[in-house]
Amino acid sequence: MTCTKIAYVVAGTISIFLGVLAFHVYEVYNQDDPDVFPHNLFFPLWFSMDWPSQRTYPFPDHIQYVDRQYYAEILRNPDYAQKLRDENAQYQILDRLFRLKIIRDKFGIPLTLTLDESDTFSMWVEPKYPTFHGIDVGIGKKDGRLYVLYNWHIHSVNLFEDINGMIADIGSQFDSMVCSDKPTVVDGDLVTIDLLLPSSLNDPNKVAEKCGDREYRMCVQGTYHLHNTSGSPVGVLGYTGVIDFTHLGINRGFRVKSLQLKTTENGKRVLYKLN
Numbered sequence: 001m002t003c004t005k006i007a008y009v010v011a012g013t014i015s016i017f018l019g020v021l022a023f024h025v026y027e028v029y030n031q032d033d034p035d036v037f038p039h040n041l042f043f044p045l046w047f048s049m050d051w052p053s054q055r056t057y058p059f060p061d062h063i064q065y066v067d068r069q070y071y072a073e074i075l076r077n078p079d080y081a082q083k084l085r086d087e088n089a090q091y092q093i094l095d096r097l098f099r100l101k102i103i104r105d106k107f108g109i110p111l112t113l114t115l116d117e118s119d120t121f122s123m124w125v126e127p128k129y130p131t132f133h134g135i136d137v138g139i140g141k142k143d144g145r146l147y148v149l150y151n152w153h154i155h156s157v158n159l160f161e162d163i164n165g166m167i168a169d170i171g172s173q174f175d176s177m178v179c180s181d182k183p184t185v186v187d188g189d190l191v192t193i194d195l196l197l198p199s200s201l202n203d204p205n206k207v208a209e210k211c212g213d214r215e216y217r218m219c220v221q222g223t224y225h226l227h228n229t230s231g232s233p234v235g236v237l238g239y240t241g242v243i244d245f246t247h248l249g250i251n252r253g254f255r256v257k258s259l260q261l262k263t264t265e266n267g268k269r270v271l272y273k274l275n
Contacts, residue, residue, distance in 0.1 A: 017043050021137065028139050029146050038138035042155055049130035057154075059123035059218070065154045066125060066216050070245075080252075085121045085222060088254040093224070093239055096256050096274065100195055103272070106265075108229035113237065121222035128215055129158040156215035195259075195274040218243035220254065226261060235263030 024039050048055060057066070059081070064071040074080050090113045097103050097111055136153035139146075220241040226234040238260040244253040261272040 021139075024139050025146070025148070028141055031141070034141060034144040036141040038140035038149065041137045041139070042132075042134060042153060043137065044132035044134040044155070046133050047130065048127075048133060050127075055127055055131075056219075057125040057127075059125060062125055062154075065152055066127070066156075067214065068151075081121070081123060084123075084220065084252055084254060086115075088252045089220065089222065089239065089241060089256075090224070091251060092241070092254050092256045093237070093259065096259060097226075100274070102193075102195065103261075107226075107234050110229060111234075112227045112231070113224040114227060116225060119223045119225065121220075123218065123220050126217045126219055127154070127156055128217060129156040131156050158215070192271045192273060195272055214245050218245075226263075235261055237261045 020041065020043075024041060028036050028039055060071065060074050063074060077083075093113065094111060098109060103111075132155045134153065134155070136151050136155075138149040140149075141147070220239075220243070222239060224237045224239075226237045228234050240257045242255055242257055244250075244255050247253050257275075259272075259274040263270050263272070
């Protein structure tokens, strides 16, 4: 496509945008009611999906583009992320560890989690569906005066959920080919042991669906240092989790998705995995 054709396409798109905007401005302006609830228009500028890789958006800045109500809640609680790390994630992780007989037998209870400078913590947003990115415009009247509001917005389109999932699964299928349910040896001396929780707590599908009815997942990842009942260091515990929006009042909605404990036993490095 030549530069001239691109210019024509851009000019045509802008003309359509301005024409639709002008029509709605005129429609709102000519209503007799002095107060008119905003007419919302969304003008998509580009389309995005989980290919060639999973899309991620930084927390908390990009929450305002996908969920303004939740973003306002975060602004009212500036220490939200810190409390999630220092309190809620620790509670859920210790609860999972206490349920594992092999962990209780090897390290005893109670166990404690601590943070030092080397530990990490991060949160991000993952859209569940393909998305359109563009400008959200609101046109209304207040006390007879016309006003126009505009914001950047990321709009999910779940009509393409199956297509998006099929494409996103291509990479994960290759990843699953190198996984095993049995202990394996990695890098010559790292023994990997997969752990299982009792009953339905081990169902990864149930954990994955705990995001509620939102069109995105709020993901959490970090590390702690684990100590045994005598206070001696056991190893480094890595974790991933999601926010369950249907139960935000319980532990801020945090749910563990996976755990990895790196420790040393009899001179060998051991990795305990709970997925």
